[in-house]
Amino acid sequence: MSWEASPVLHVREHPGVFKAANGYDVLDQHGQLQLTCTEEKLNWFNKAFRYGKYKRILPFRLQVRDRKGHLVMEVSRGFAFLRSTVKVHLHDGSYLGCFQQIPLSSGGAFQLLDRTDHEVGRLLGHWRGRDYRVVDEQKHWATITKVWNGFVKELFTTADDYRLELDPQACNQPELMRLMLASVLCIDMVLKE
Numbered sequence: 001m002s003w004e005a006s007p008v009l010h011v012r013e014h015p016g017v018f019k020a021a022n023g024y025d026v027l028d029q030h031g032q033l034q035l036t037c038t039e040e041k042l043n044w045f046n047k048a049f050r051y052g053k054y055k056r057i058l059p060f061r062l063q064v065r066d067r068k069g070h071l072v073m074e075v076s077r078g079f080a081f082l083r084s085t086v087k088v089h090l091h092d093g094s095y096l097g098c099f100q101q102i103p104l105s106s107g108g109a110f111q112l113l114d115r116t117d118h119e120v121g122r123l124l125g126h127w128r129g130r131d132y133r134v135v136d137e138q139k140h141w142a143t144i145t146k147v148w149n150g151f152v153k154e155l156f157t158t159a160d161d162y163r164l165e166l167d168p169q170a171c172n173q174p175e176l177m178r179l180m181l182a183s184v185l186c187i188d189m190v191l192k193e
Contacts, residue, residue, distance in 0.1 A: 003034035003066075004177045007166050010147075011037075011184045015159035020047040022062070022189065026181065035072060037064045037185060057081060060189055064181070075182045077189070086110075086186045088179060097179055099123060099186045108132070108191045112179065123183050129191070134183055142166050142180045144187060160192055 003009065006028040014023040021042045026035035040063050049058055061076040071091040077084055083101040090096050097120070099110040107125030112134065114120045121136035132144040147161040162184045170176050 003028055004174050005171050006034070007168060007171055009034070009164040009166075009181065009184075011162040011164060011181075011188075013159040013161065013188060020050040022060070022193070024062075024185065024188075026064075033067065035064055035066055035181075037062045037075075039063075055193055056190075062185055062189070064185075073178050073182065075185045075189075080190075084190045086182070086190060088182045090175075090178070096175060099183065101190065108187070110183075110186065112136075112183075123186065125187070125191070132183070132187055134180060139169075140167065141170050141176070142183065144184055146192075158193065160188055162188070 003026065008029040010027040012025045012027065014025070021039040023039070024037040025033055026037065028034050039060060041061065046058055049055070057080050059076070059078045061074060063074055064072045066072055073091060073096070074089045075086060077086045083103050085101070086099040088096040088098060095115055097112065097114045099112055102109040102111060107129060109125060110123040111119050112121040112123060121134055121141065123132060123134050125132045130146045133140060134142040143165045145163045147163055149159070149161055164180060164184050166177070166180055170180060
């Protein structure tokens with residue numbers, strides 16, 4: 001089964017104590033590896049400042065690849081001072097949409113904008129910071145839950161795991177599936193790092 005048809009995806013961040021680049025594995029509901037997400041071209045400037053308090057404002061670029069190594073999409077952000085804008089591009093470089101952070105929101109919130117920068121939904125967080133949902137005016141598209149990893153992993157690493165549960169209609173729309181997966185990466189890279 002293709003990852004695009006899976007109603008549940010698990011996103012696991014690669015653990016590491018002192019790591020500059022982030023990496024993730026995306027597994028389907030049966031635990032089979034479907035995608036990998038890595039920061040492949042991290043420059044020396046980013047590496048030098050990733051260990052300090054400036055990590056939250058530094059740019060990032062995650063490449064999402066399938067099991068054969070083919071690029072599926074790219075999730076990126078430039079420097080972020082007051083709010084983050086996380087852009088999503090398809091494998092061919094075409095712009096798919098973005099997540100624009102809503103300042104001073106409790107729990108974290110983003111506007112989901114399409115190719116023409118019109119709002120098509122929102123990524124909304126709960127004040128506890130463990131549960132998120134992607135919604136538009138009529139529909140609840142996805143639920144994202146930060147998964148408890150056990151005492152040792154939670155205490156000694158910053159690696160987080162997420163469960164992405166999708167509405168069945170989202171599984172029939174490849175571009176929407178990509179945006180839902182990008183929402184998990186957006187949460188971790190912007191709010192949890």
